[in-house]
Structure formats: structure tokens, C-alpha cells
Amino acid sequence: MKTRIGILTGGGDCPGLNAVIRAVVKSAAKRDWETLGILGGFEGLLRPTHSRVLDYHQMDGLLYLGGTVLGTSNKGQFSGKSGHGETRTIDPAVLAEARAGFESLGLRALVVVGGDGSLTIAQQIFEAGIPVVGVPKTIDNDIEGTVVTFGFDSAVAFATDALDRLRSTAQSHDRVMVCEVMGRYAGWIAAHAGIAGGADVILIPEIPFHMEAICRVVSEREAQDKRFTLVVVAEGAREAGRDFITLGATGAIREARLGGIGAVVAEEIGRRTGKETRVCVLGHLQRGGAPTTFDRLLCTRFGASAVRLIGEEKYGYMVAHRPPDTDAVLITHAVGRLRTVPLDGDILRTGRALGISFGDLAP
Ligand code: F6P
DSSP, X not given: OOOEEEEEEOSSOOTTHHHHHHHHHHHHHHTTOEEEEETTGGGGGSSSOOEEEEOXXXXXTGGGOOSOTTOOOSSSTTOOEEBTTEEOOOOHHHHHHHHHHHHHTTOSEEEXXXXXXXXHHHHXXXXXXXXXXXXXXXXXXXXXXXXXXXXXXXXHXXXXXXXXXXXXXXXXXXXXXXXXXXXXXXXXXXXXXXXXXXXXXXXXXXXXXXXXXXXHHHHHHHHTTOOOEEEEEETTOOBTTOOOOBSSOOOSSSBOOBOOHHHHHHHHHHHHXXXXXXXXXXXXXXXXSOOOHHHHHHHHHHHHHHHXXXXXXXXXXXXXXXXXXXXXXXXXXXXXXXXXXXXXXHHHHHHHXXXXXXXXSXX
């Protein structure tokens, strides 16, 4: 009988998931292995299992297709996070059931493509006896152990394009434009897109902000006859001394949904400066669509690498981008602590060198 491996996508979708699936299926086929796609995330492992054989010849067009042809989920029995990013322990009975489902499918190993939450679950099902290899996915770019996650570059490209568009309307109307981007508790998207998009103010979770610092930028620009201002706000940014702004209640079995800080900031800028201010929330547009060239290549390298790791029986590892190579790190090394924007790193240094405000009082 042919060697058979499984692949599933977990958590929120992002550009490049299909490109990883394609790379796994194609490189597995080269070894004469069969790949089974587990449908709907981890839940697809529970009996009656939901899966389908992924044929080499059906992979055409997947390289640039957004979303995931396998489906995914970031809620339910396999939600790996709750509250503000606290790790959840999955019920041992559910883990045992997942292992039984895995065995019933005759799989040698399972590739889990996911972010921090899904990789946390991947580690738990690995400890429950399923040979697992992880692939780090998320637009948030907040996973330790890899220089970058796939999906991030695509989200930044989209947000940068949005900022270019917001700048022209801000300039035409002499307005302040506030653009809220995703990223959860890390400011990678805001910082990268903000700098690439020429923002005047960038607010990130790593630096609690002060409204007076933001309004000072608006006033200083007015004094220089620059009558518009572009502000980028990460959804997880918060005012010094205040809590995160969330949408709806924080569930015990699900991670809190961040969002709404852009409107709060815009309202306050308008009130304090008298400037006409508008807010634009990019939301899930950042997660949709085709992956960029960088992400296509990264996904393809990650997928091929994951199959290589299975060939070496290196389970409990996650593929990682360590230029110029694709490497492997223990999943335990990657999960449980978020990789945030370093306060003394080059990105913030670059922004400050250009005079961008991060909403703090001193600089
Ligand atoms: O982790 C990816 C992400 O898009 C975050 O940036 C965002 O906070 C969250 O997922 C949104 O999740 P949902 O799809 O459940 O609204």
C-alpha cells in the first residue's frame, strides 16, 4: 500500500494556504506518496472523518488561489486560544478521538498549516501520539522561530495599497484618515504597511499611545501647511492606561475579537483638533485574495520542506524561514509566546528616523 500523509489548514485563512497544499501534494507525489486533505480543520479528524484525496493533477491553479480548498475553523472543540491569547488545553478525550480518526485514515503523518493557535493544538495532538509537522501561517507574523510567516507579505501589500488610496483622498479633502489594520497583539502589519505607505502616525500594541502625541503631529503638519494626516492603527493598539477594544464579548472558549480602536482614535482626533477625520477598517480584506510573489515562493518552500521533514521522520517540528534556508524548529519553541515588534529593532528605528510618530510622548 502507498504511504499516505494528511494535511489540514487550521485557524483563520490567509493568502498562500492553497500554495502550501499544492507544494505538499506535489512533493509527496514525487515520492510516490498519496496526500489526503482533512476538511474543515482539526474537526475533520473526528469520526466520521471528513477528508478527500488530493490528486497531483488537481493542483493546477492553486498556487495563486486565495483561501483554502480544505476549509478551516478557528472555533469549536479545537480552538487553541481563549481570552486575550491564553493557551487552551484540548480535552484529552477529544485528542484521543482525533488520534483514532487519524489512524482510521491510514495516515503516516499529518501536516498542520496554522498560526499560533493551530500550532498549539498541533503540539497537543503530537503529544497525544499523532506524528505532526507544522507550517507557520498567519498574516499577523507573530510566530516565534521563523523570520516570517506566510500570508504576512500579502497582507502588508494590500494594506500599503489601501494607504496609497487613502492618502489621495485625505490630501484632496484636507482630512485626517485613520486606517485600522489587523495583526492581533502584534504590530507587524501596521508598522510595515505604515512605513511602506508613508503614514505620519503608526499605533502598535507594543507601544501604548497618547492622544496628545497623535494630535501634536496633526497640528505640526497643519503649521507646515500639510493639511492632511495619515494614521495607521493596529487593531490591538491601546491608549496608555486603557484596555484593548474588542468586538462583542470575550468568550471562554474563543479568543477575543479585536476591533474598533480606529473609530475611537478618529473620533478623538476630530474632537481635539477640529479636523475632519474619517476611519477605514481594512478587516478581512487583508486575508483574502491571491498571495504575493514572495508568499507563493515561501509557501512552496514551506510545503516542500514539510514533506522533507516527514521523509526524515522529524515530527513535532515546524518548518521555518531562516534566510537563505528553510529550516525546522521544535513546535514547542514556536508556540506559547508571541513574536512582537522589537522596540529596539530596525523597523521602529527606521520609522523614527523618518519622523513617524508611534504615539509615545518622549520621541
Ligand atoms: O490571526 C489572523 C486574524 O486575521 C487577526 O489579525 C484578526 O484579529 C483575527 O484573525 C480575526 O479573526 P476572525 O476571522 O475570527 O474575525
